[in-house]
Amino acid sequence: MIVLGIDTATQQVGCALGGVEGPLASFHSARGRRHAETLVPAIDFTCRTARVDLSEVSVVAVDVGPGLFTGLRVGIATAKSLAQALRVPVIGMSSLDLLAHQVRHSPRLIVPVIDARRGEVFSALYRHVPGGLQRLTDYRVGTAGELANDLLARREEALLVGDGALRYSAVLADDSGFIEIGGVGAQWPSACDLVELAHPRALREEFVQSSELEPMYLRKADAEMNWAKREKA
Amino acid sequence: MSAEPARLLGIETSCDETAAAVVTESGEVLSSVVSSQIDLHARFGGVVPEIASRAHVELLTPVVAEALLQAGMAGPEVAGVAVTVGPGLIGSLLVGVSHAKALALVWGVPFIGVNHLEGHLYAALLEEPDLELPAVVLLVSGGHTLLILMEGHGRYRLLGQTIDDAAGEAFDKVARFLGLGYPGGPAIDSAAMEGDASAIPFPRGLKDQGYDFSFSGLKTSVINYVTKNPEVETVDVAASFQEAVVDVLVTKSRRAARETGARAICLAGGVAANSLLRERTLDACIADGLSAYLPSRSMCTDNAAMIAAAGWWRLRSDGATPLDAGADPNLRLTLI
Ligand SMILES: [Zn+2]
Numbered sequence: 001m002i003v004l005g006i007d008t009a010t011q012q013v014g015c016a017l018g019g020v021e022g023p024l025a026s027f028h029s030a031r032g033r034r035h036a037e038t039l040v041p042a043i044d045f046t047c048r049t050a051r052v053d054l055s056e057v058s059v060v061a062v063d064v065g066p067g068l069f070t071g072l073r074v075g076i077a078t079a080k081s082l083a084q085a086l087r088v089p090v091i092g093m094s095s096l097d098l099l100a101h102q103v104r105h106s107p108r109l110i111v112p113v114i115d116a117r118r119g120e121v122f123s124a125l126y127r128h129v130p131g132g133l134q135r136l137t138d139y140r141v142g143t144a145g146e147l148a149n150d151l152l153a154r155r156e157e158a159l160l161v162g163d164g165a166l167r168y169s170a171v172l173a174d175d176s177g178f179i180e181i182g183g184v185g186a187q188w189p190s191a192c193d194l195v196e197l198a199h200p201r202a203l204r205e206e207f208v209q210s211s212e213l214e215p216m217y218l219r220k221a222d223a224e225m226n227w228a229k230r231e232k233a
Numbered sequence: 234m235s236a237e238p239a240r241l242l243g244i245e246t247s248c249d250e251t252a253a254a255v256v257t258e259s260g261e262v263l264s265s266v267v268s269s270q271i272d273l274h275a276r277f278g279g280v281v282p283e284i285a286s287r288a289h290v291e292l293l294t295p296v297v298a299e300a301l302l303q304a305g306m307a308g309p310e311v312a313g314v315a316v317t318v319g320p321g322l323i324g325s326l327l328v329g330v331s332h333a334k335a336l337a338l339v340w341g342v343p344f345i346g347v348n349h350l351e352g353h354l355y356a357a358l359l360e361e362p363d364l365e366l367p368a369v370v371l372l373v374s375g376g377h378t379l380l381i382l383m384e385g386h387g388r389y390r391l392l393g394q395t396i397d398d399a400a401g402e403a404f405d406k407v408a409r410f411l412g413l414g415y416p417g418g419p420a421i422d423s424a425a426m427e428g429d430a431s432a433i434p435f436p437r438g439l440k441d442q443g444y445d446f447s448f449s450g451l452k453t454s455v456i457n458y459v460t461k462n463p464e465v466e467t468v469d470v471a472a473s474f475q476e477a478v479v480d481v482l483v484t485k486s487r488r489a490a491r492e493t494g495a496r497a498i499c500l501a502g503g504v505a506a507n508s509l510l511r512e513r514t515l516d517a518c519i520a521d522g523l524s525a526y527l528p529s530r531s532m533c534t535d536n537a538a539m540i541a542a543a544g545w546w547r548l549r550s551d552g553a554t555p556l557d558a559g560a561d562p563n564l565r566l567t568l569i
Contacts, residue, residue, distance in 0.1 A: 036327045037559040040334040044556065054339055069283065070324050073290050077328045080294045081335035085308060211294050221283035227276065 001058045003202055004082070005194035006039070008075030009067025009095040010114060010163060013038045014191035017050045017057070019199060023192040025050035030188060035074040043078075057086060059207055061198035063189055064092035065216040066122035066139060067114060072215050080210040089207035091198045094216060096139055098189035099162050100126040101197060103182060104133050108157040113164035113172070116141055121164035122218060123147050141218045144168035151179060161186040239312040240304065241548070242336070243541025244297065246329030247321025247349045248376070249273075249280045250534070251292040255304035255311070256541035260359055264303035265538040267531070268292045275415045279405065280375075286324035293332050300537070309340045313553070315544025318346035319564030320376070326560035334556055343553030345544040349535075350566045353501040354383060355546065356532040356539040365496040365524050369489045371482060373510075374502035374535075375401035375416075380444050380485060382493050384569070386546050391568050392489050393444025400478060401504045403448035407455050407474050411467050421471045422507050428472030433458060433465070435477040440484055451477055475509055483513045490523055497524035505533040 002024075007014040013035050016026035027042040047054055062079035065072045083090045099112030110126040110133065121144050125136040144164070148171050151158055160172055161182035169181045201207065220228075238257040245252040254265040270288045274280050301308050316333035319326060330346075337344035353372050358364055369392070372379040378395035398406070401418060408417030413424055435454050438447035455474050459465060486498050498518055504510065511527050518525035532539065547554075 034559065036330055036334075037557050039331070040338055041557045043335075044338060069286070070327060073286060073324065074327055074331045077290055077293065077331040078335045080290075081297075081332040082339060084294050084298065085336050085339035215287075215290060217287070221281055221287065223277050223281040223284060 001199070001202055002052060002056050003059050003061050003195045003198050004043070004057045005061045005191040005198060006043070006075045006079050007063040007095070007098070007189050007191045007194055008035045008039060008071045009063045009065045010071070010188050011068070012188040013042060014188070015039065015043050015046050016191035016195045017046055017052050018192070018195035023195050024052065026192050028188070028191065033071060035071040039074060039078055054086065057088060059088055059091055059198065059202040060086070061091040061093060061194050062213070063095045063098060063194060064214065065095055066116070066141065066218045067095050068117070069217065076213065076215050080213055083210035090210050090213045091201055091207045092213050093194055093197060094139060095189045096122065096124045097135070098193050098197070099186070100133055101193045102186045102190065103159055103161055104128055106159045108159045109154065111151070111158050111160045111165070113147065113160050113162040113168070115164040115167050116219070119143055121147060121168060123164070139216060139218060144171040148172050148174070163187045237310070240306070240310070241541045241544050242297070242300065242311045242314045243537035243544055244293070244314065244316040244329045244333045245352070245535055245537040245540045246289045246293065246325050247317045247319070248325060248535060249285050250536070251289050251296050252535065252537035253297040253300035254537035254541050255300055255306065256359070256538055256545065258545060260362055260542060262359060262538045264300045265531070265536055266296050266300045266303065267536050268296050271416060278409050278415050280322070282322045282324055285322060286328060289325050289328040293328060297332070308336070311340060311342060313337070313343040313345050313544065313548055315345040315347050315541050315547070317349045317352065317540050318558065319349065319561035321349055321562060323560060323562040326562065330560045338556065343548060344556055345548050346554040346558055347540050347543045347547060348564055348566055350377065350379070352539040352543045354381070354389070355542040356501055356528045357499045357526045359538060359542045360528055360532060361526050364499065364526060367493065367495045368497035368499045368526070369486055369493065369495045370499045370501055371486045371505070372501045373400040373482065373504035375399060375405060377502060378446050380489055382489070382495060383499070387550055387567070388569050389566055391566070392493070393446065393485065395446040395448065397447050397449035398452065400446070400448060400482065401502070403452050403478065404504065406452050410456055410459070411470060413467070413471065418504055418507060421475055422509070424468050424471035425475045425509065428466065428468030428470070430472040430476035432469035433473040435473055437477055437481050440481045444485055444489055446481065446485070448478065475507070479507070479509045479513050482510060483517055486514065487517045487521060490521065495523070497526060499526035500528065501533065503534045506530040
């Protein structure tokens with residue numbers, strides 16, 4: 001069973017193909033946020049490199065966010081459309097789960113942090129458990145300061161990864177020595193991890209039809225926020 | 234080989250309509266599905282880009298499936314996938330572009346990027362394949378007000394355009410001010426039916442100068458007039474406002490046809506659904522011995538059949554668009 005993975009939730013565009021033997025080929029580019037221009041040619045390239053015909057793909061897995069809305073939608077629209085044309089199901093996976101997966105062997109609290117712009121970050125807390133990761137909180141959006149306060153209150157060693165952790169390292173790191181910020185190598189979700197994590201799910205038929213796949217925005221459109229404020233006032 | 238005529242799938246997501254259609258090479262519309270988001274945006278009094286983009290993601294897969302189903306197709310047999318690449322809302326455009334590219338990749342057929350404005354010009358050709366050229370096209374919508382001389386396929390001369398608000402924008406703003414609701418075009422059209430169009434002599438900006446348009450002064454006069462005369466009948470204001478807009482649009486189109494030697498006047502865009510504009514254009518064409526092309530209302534507003542029709546022309550003239558092309562929110566019409 002071959003899985004095609006697509007990830008456009010951050011500044012990076014990524015795709016990978018793989019199966020039971022792990023990823024067969026992948027493409028990642030973090031340059032210039034040209035998601036719509038890059039993604040479909042990248043999928044074509046990855047298929048050719050892996051010598052896999054698209055018709056051999058059994059499931060399309062996609063990062064559903066949270067992340068930057070416009071890029072996120074490019075990946076989700078592409079995944080839905082591919083699944084529709086190939087007549088295969090889809091698997092949605094969170095960008096934060098993917099980021100946490102990269103450092104899953106750490107004994108510390110694992111905190112993926114994605115830049116949400118406007119001074120906010122998307123984050124969640126995880127802990128290593130036998131066989132994988134356990135998510136301890138909801139997926140959430142808030143200021144870096146709010147996340148820093150939450151971590152401070154826990155007084156526990158934590159490893160923060162993601163572009164949000166790097167951008168707000170000055171706010172998130174403290175003098176206590178409890179907080180470590182991961183390097184640039186772990187700042188984006190990986191499409192290879194996506195394929196690896198989606199494959200067993202696909203075998204267990206834990207997928208949905210393309211029409212049921214929804215992005216995880218975590219934030220309402222501005223107009224709706226303003227509307228809600230006005231209604232309250 | 235099948236004896237079926239070649240067919241293009243068209244996709245349109247540039248603003249607040251999620252649309253897909255199947256059109257044959259000879260211009261027969263086999264299906265045209267439009268899912269309007271008007272209800273989602275109505276409470277905000279205008280299109281909210283982020284809400285539009287979210288709705289496109291949700292609606293496009295079922296809309297494309299429905300268009301293929303109605304055309305009696307499974308998909309892989311299309312000859313290409315045409316999609317609007319601009320102008321429009323960038324987030325919305327990217328949903329359609331991403332969707333179209335993926336379909337083209339799986340089916341191994343050309344991906345064809347289409348200019349939304351050229352799509353509107355092809356709406357008339359779909360219903361009137363024998364359109365007499367050159368024709369003056371008045372393209373009026375919520376985002377655009379263009380007066381174009383169409384000399385042939387892909388041969389356009391820009392005669393004039395709005396220097397401030399688009400005609401449809403003026404309708405929306407005045408309708409909102411008068412409390413007639415959203416979208417403003419149909420609201421003013423129906424209110425005007427009950428009113429006296431000669432009640433208030435609103436100004437006709439730039440009516441006798443060149444081919445450019447200006448509607449912001451008119452909008453301001455409506456607001457000033459109603460503020461000074463609060464007892465005025467709303468239907469009279471709507472009728473007088475509509476009269477002023479249509480007077481300017483028709484006078485300029487007619488003069489353009491005369492001065493360029495065009496043989497026809499053609500309406501395009503959402504405002505072309507306005508009943509007074511259609512009536513006056515027809516009257517003018519009869520008086521001047523010109524052909525009048527008034528696309529059906531569903532062909533005036535945004536749809537994907539017009540995108541597929543323009544896509545056929547672009548495929549024949551330019552071939553496929555590379556899969557690494559993007560969308561351009563400010564895309565202009567290529568002029569001669
Ligand atoms: Zn339009």
